[in-house]
Amino acid sequence: MRPGPSAFYVWIAVAWFPAYDLLRQPSWVGALGLAVFAAAYLAAIRMAFGEGPAWAPLVVLAAVTFALGMAYGGKWLYLCPLVSMACGVVVRGRAVPYALAGVTVVSMLVTLRSGGGEDAVAAVAWGTFVAGVVVHVTLKLFEAREELARAAVLRERERFSRDLHDLLGHTLSLVVVKAEAVRRLATRDADAAARQAGDIEQIGRRALAEVRSAVAGYRGRGLADELAAARLALEEAGVRAEVMLEEARLSPDADALLGWAVREGVTNVIRHARATGCAITLRDEGERVLLEIANDGAAQAFTRGNGLKGLAERGAAVEARAEDGRFVLTVAVPK
Numbered sequence: 001m002r003p004g005p006s007a008f009y010v011w012i013a014v015a016w017f018p019a020y021d022l023l024r025q026p027s028w029v030g031a032l033g034l035a036v037f038a039a040a041y042l043a044a045i046r047m048a049f050g051e052g053p054a055w056a057p058l059v060v061l062a063a064v065t066f067a068l069g070m071a072y073g074g075k076w077l078y079l080c081p082l083v084s085m086a087c088g089v090v091v092r093g094r095a096v097p098y099a100l101a102g103v104t105v106v107s108m109l110v111t112l113r114s115g116g117g118e119d120a121v122a123a124v125a126w127g128t129f130v131a132g133v134v135v136h137v138t139l140k141l142f143e144a145r146e147e148l149a150r151a152a153v154l155r156e157r158e159r160f161s162r163d164l165h166d167l168l169g170h171t172l173s174l175v176v177v178k179a180e181a182v183r184r185l186a187t188r189d190a191d192a193a194a195r196q197a198g199d200i201e202q203i204g205r206r207a208l209a210e211v212r213s214a215v216a217g218y219r220g221r222g223l224a225d226e227l228a229a230a231r232l233a234l235e236e237a238g239v240r241a242e243v244m245l246e247e248a249r250l251s252p253d254a255d256a257l258l259g260w261a262v263r264e265g266v267t268n269v270i271r272h273a274r275a276t277g278c279a280i281t282l283r284d285e286g287e288r289v290l291l292e293i294a295n296d297g298a299a300q301a302f303t304r305g306n307g308l309k310g311l312a313e314r315g316a317a318v319e320a321r322a323e324d325g326r327f328v329l330t331v332a333v334p335k
Contacts, residue, residue: 273297
């Protein structure tokens with residue numbers, strides 16, 4: 001999940017260091033400044049994750065922080081990285097590097113003005129700049145991840161819609177033709193009309209089973225479950241199944257993608273190949289895993305439907321070829 005404001009609220013604990021100085025040497029000016037600092041920091045973070053303008057509290061935060069650092073120095077300079085963190089949250093776009101560079105330079109000048117030596121200046125500059133960069137890069141990575149997730153969902157919806165179109169387009173057209181035949185024959189030949197109605201019933205049942213299969217595939221299963229289902233489906237279809245697997249450690253994405261490949265490949269063999277045998281082989285090739293589904297039937301088994309296109313869209317390398325009298329589907333997936 002993308003980090004929310006609470007992930008940045010906790011850093012207000014850094015204010016403990018100057019607060020400890022105030023406990024030893026009380027100062028109402030310092031206490032008031034520290035209170036304004038805390039309020040401005042929390043407001044900037046909250047508004048950055050909300051809908052309000054966060055620039056005003058950010059400017060107040062920077063002004064108060066640098067004024068306190070110049071006046072007191074020492075541990076008060078620990079507050080400078082929080083200004084940079086707030087910039088990393090509030091500022092967007094091309095202004096980010098300029099904002100972080102500006103905060104870092106001012107922090108260095110404040111440290112130097114407050115009596116800090118070269119080591120102190122370097123430490124404050126490093127801490128301030130890195131704090132802002134880490135925050136900004138982290139948020140950008142989460143944004144990119146969310147965008148990729150949305151794109152993946154969109155691609156999956158498109159794939160599912162294509163599969164449903166492939167499944168139902170021809171079937172529904174056939175149902176319409178059969179229904180028209182029933183209407184024409186109903187008053188002239190009751191037996192013929194009944195046969196046509198029986199055909200409609202069989203077509204509907206088959207379409208229902210195919211839709212259920214597509215929906216089950218849309219929910220997704222892992223490689224092991226898909227292999228078990230594929231072996232059973234091949235045996236029920238009268239196709240001799242042979243499965244040879246090498247042990248491979250797979251990521252969840254690779255496991256799901258290989259499961260999808262097994263499902264699509266075996267489904268095409270059963271529907272289109274008219275094969276008597278099907279061999280499924282899995283080999284670990286180091287950085288990738290190679291899945292081969294070979295059948296002794298028709299080559300068209302691996303050229304129909306949109307499922308295999310979806311595999312390529314997901315990042316798998318897909319190839320269908322003839323080899324030694326067999327037709328082989330090869331799917332290579334990064335581990």
